[in-house]
Amino acid sequence: MDFSDLKEKRKKHLLGGGKEKQEEYKNKGNLTAFERMNTLMDSGTFVEIDPFVTHKCYDFGMEKKRTLGDGVVTGYGMIDSRLVYAFSHDFTVIGGSLGAAFASKVCKIMDLALKQGVPIIGINDSGGARIQEGVESLAGYAEIFHRNVKASGVVPQISVIMGPCAGGAVYSPAITDFIIMTKSAYMFVTGPDVVRQVTNENVSFEDLGGAWVHNQKSGVAHFIVEDEQECFSVLRKLLSFIPLNNLENPPRVSSDDDPVREEEELNSILPTNTNKAYDMGLVIRKVVDNRDFLEVQRFWARNIIIGFGRLDGIPVGIIANNPEALAGVLDIDSCDKATRFVRFCDCFNIPLIALVDVPGFLPGTNQEWGGIIRHGAKLLYAFSEATVPRLTVITRKAYGGAYDVMNSKHIGADYNFAWPSAEIAVMGPEGACNIIFRKEITGSKDTQKKREELVKDYRTKFANPYVASSKGYIDDVIEPKETRARLISSLISIYRKRADRPKRKHGNMPV
Numbered sequence: 001m002d003f004s005d006l007k008e009k010r011k012k013h014l015l016g017g018g019k020e021k022q023e024e025y026k027n028k029g030n031l032t033a034f035e036r037m038n039t040l041m042d043s044g045t046f047v048e049i050d051p052f053v054t055h056k057c058y059d060f061g062m063e064k065k066r067t068l069g070d071g072v073v074t075g076y077g078m079i080d081s082r083l084v085y086a087f088s089h090d091f092t093v094i095g096g097s098l099g100a101a102f103a104s105k106v107c108k109i110m111d112l113a114l115k116q117g118v119p120i121i122g123i124n125d126s127g128g129a130r131i132q133e134g135v136e137s138l139a140g141y142a143e144i145f146h147r148n149v150k151a152s153g154v155v156p157q158i159s160v161i162m163g164p165c166a167g168g169a170v171y172s173p174a175i176t177d178f179i180i181m182t183k184s185a186y187m188f189v190t191g192p193d194v195v196r197q198v199t200n201e202n203v204s205f206e207d208l209g210g211a212w213v214h215n216q217k218s219g220v221a222h223f224i225v226e227d228e229q230e231c232f233s234v235l236r237k238l239l240s241f242i243p244l245n246n247l248e249n250p251p252r253v254s255s256d257d258d259p260v261r262e263e264e265e266l267n268s269i270l271p272t273n274t275n276k277a278y279d280m281g282l283v284i285r286k287v288v289d290n291r292d293f294l295e296v297q298r299f300w301a302r303n304i305i306i307g308f309g310r311l312d313g314i315p316v317g318i319i320a321n322n323p324e325a326l327a328g329v330l331d332i333d334s335c336d337k338a339t340r341f342v343r344f345c346d347c348f349n350i351p352l353i354a355l356v357d358v359p360g361f362l363p364g365t366n367q368e369w370g371g372i373i374r375h376g377a378k379l380l381y382a383f384s385e386a387t388v389p390r391l392t393v394i395t396r397k398a399y400g401g402a403y404d405v406m407n408s409k410h411i412g413a414d415y416n417f418a419w420p421s422a423e424i425a426v427m428g429p430e431g432a433c434n435i436i437f438r439k440e441i442t443g444s445k446d447t448q449k450k451r452e453e454l455v456k457d458y459r460t461k462f463a464n465p466y467v468a469s470s471k472g473y474i475d476d477v478i479e480p481k482e483t484r485a486r487l488i489s490s491l492i493s494i495y496r497k498r499a500d501r502p503k504r505k506h507g508n509m510p511v
C-alpha cells in the first residue's frame with residue numbers, strides 16, 4: 001500500500017502556516033508549536049492528536065486559509081515520566097487565533113486530561129478569538145473556559161505565554177493555576193491599536209502587557225523567564241512539587257538533607273532593633289531541604305513571599321511575611337497573592353507552612369478604598385477553609401488581625417511555634433501605649449520618660465510569646481536554629497491528617 005499521501009500531509013502539517021511564515025517566526029528566536037511540545041515533554045514521548053482537523057469557515061475568504069491542524073498542536077506526553085496533556089498554539093496559522101475547530105481540539109484534550117486525572121499544560125501564542133469565525137470563536141472560548149473551571153482544583157493547569165496573547169487567549173490562562181511568561185511575551189485584553197481607538201491612550205505593547213508588567217504590577221503572571229528553554233525548565237520544576245490530581249499526595253522524594261539539621265545562623269538573624277528588616281528568604285532557604293526554594297510571583301507584592309520547597313522530601317507551600325518590603329505588612333495585593341497560593345496548595349494536598357513577622361494591615365485611604373477589608377478577609381477565609389496539614393512559626397511580630405489571619409491556631413492550624421523573639425499582641429507597644437495610657441502620658445511631667453516606661457512594661461507583659469503559649473495558642477517556643485527539625489517532626493506527625501467540612505455546594509468567599 002502507498003502511504004505517500006499520509007506522509008505528504010504530515011510533512012505539510014509540520015510547516016504550520018507555511019514555510020515562509022515559519023522561517024520568519026523562527027528567525028525571531030521562537031520554537032515552532034511542535035518544537036515547543038517536544039521540548040516540553042521527555043524526549044520522544046509527545047504524541048499528537050487531531051493533526052488533520054481543519055476549520056469549516058467560508059466567510060471572508062477563509063476557505064482559502066485552511067491549514068491542517070487549524071493552528072493548534074494538541075496531544076499528550078510525559079514530563080519526568082509523568083503523564084500530561086498539552087496544547088500549543090501556532091502563531092503562524094492566522095496568528096494562532098481560535099475558531100470552532102481549534103477550540104474543539106483543545107476541549108478534547110482537556111476532557112481526556114480530566115478523565116485521566118493528569119495536568120493540562122497550555123502553550124499560548126495567539127491573537128485570541130478568530131474574528132472571521134464570529135460567535136463560533138466566542139463559543140469555542142467559552143467551552144474552554146467552562147472546562148478550565150471544571151478542572152480547577154481537580155488537575156493542575158499551567159499556562160505558558162510565549163507570544164502576543166490577546167482576548168480569550170489571556171482569559172483561559174487567567175483561570176489556570178500558574179502563568180509563566182517569557183520576556184518577549186505579552187498579555188492583554190486588546191492590543192495597543194484598540195486601546196488608542198477607545199481611550200486615546202498611546203501605549204506600547206511592552207507597557208500595556210509585557211512580561212514585567214504582569215510579573216511586577218498586575219500580578220497576573222507567576223514567573224518571568226528569559227527564553228523558551230528556561231520556561232520549560234521552570235515548568236518542570238514547578239510540576240515536581242505537585243501531584244497529578246487532587247486525589248493524590250504531592251510526590252515525596254528521598255531527601256539527603258538531615259531532617260534534624262540545626263542552623264546556628266538563624267539564632268542571630270534577627271536585628272536587635274525590632275523595627276529593622278532581615279532576610280526572610282534566607283530563613284526559608286535555611287529551613288527547606290538543600291536550600292531549594294521555588295519562589296512564586298517573586299516580583300509582585302513583595303511584602304509576602306510564597307513558593308514551594310520540601311521538608312524531608314515532602315513538598316510544602318510556604319507563605320512568609322517579608323520584613324524587607326513594606327515591613328512585611330499585609331495589603332491588598334499581598335493578601336490576594338497569598339490567598340490564591342493557599343487555595344492552590346489546599347486543592348492539591350500540599351501542606352502549608354506560614355512564617356510570620358507581620359506588623360498588621362496597611363492603613364490608609366488607598367487601602368480602605370481599594371477594599372483591604374474584603375481582600376484581607378479572603379486570606380482569612382482561605383487559611384480557615386484549608387484542610388491540609390498547616391504549620392506556623394512566628395519569628396517576630398504577629399500583631400492584631402494579622403496574627404489571626406496568618407495561619408493562627410484559632411483558624412485551624414495544626415502546630416504553631418514561636419521564636420523567643422515573637423511579639424504577639426493586639427498592636428505594637430508604642431501604638432498600644434499611646435492609646436491605652438494617653439492620659440497618663442500627657443499628664444506626666446516627663447512625657448517621653450513616662451512613655452518609655454509604659455512601653456517597656458507593655459513589652460514585658462504582652463510583646464512576647466509566653467502569654468500565647470501559656471494558653472496553648474502556641475504549641476512551643478523554640479530556638480530559631482531548631483526550626484527545620486521541629487517543622488519536619490510536626491509535619492510527619494500530622495501528615496495523614498483528614499479533615500471534614502460541612503456538606504455544601506461551596507462557600508461564598510469575599511472575592
Ligand code: HXC
Binds near residue numbers: 093094141164169
Ligand atoms: C483573526 C488574527 C487575529 C484574530 C491576529 N490575526 N489576530 N486573525 N483573528 N484575533 C492575524 C493577523 O491578521 C495576521 O494575519 C496574523 O494573524 C499575524 O498578526 P499580526 O497582527 O501581523 O501580528 P503582530 O503584529 O505580532 O500582532 C499580534 C497581535 C495583533 C497583537 C495579537 O494581531 C492583534 O492585536 N490581534 C487582535 C487581538 C485582539 O484584539 N483579540 C481579541 C479578540 S476577541 P496575516 O494574514 O496578515 O498574516 C477575544 C474575546 C474572547 O478573544 C472572549 C474573552 C472573554
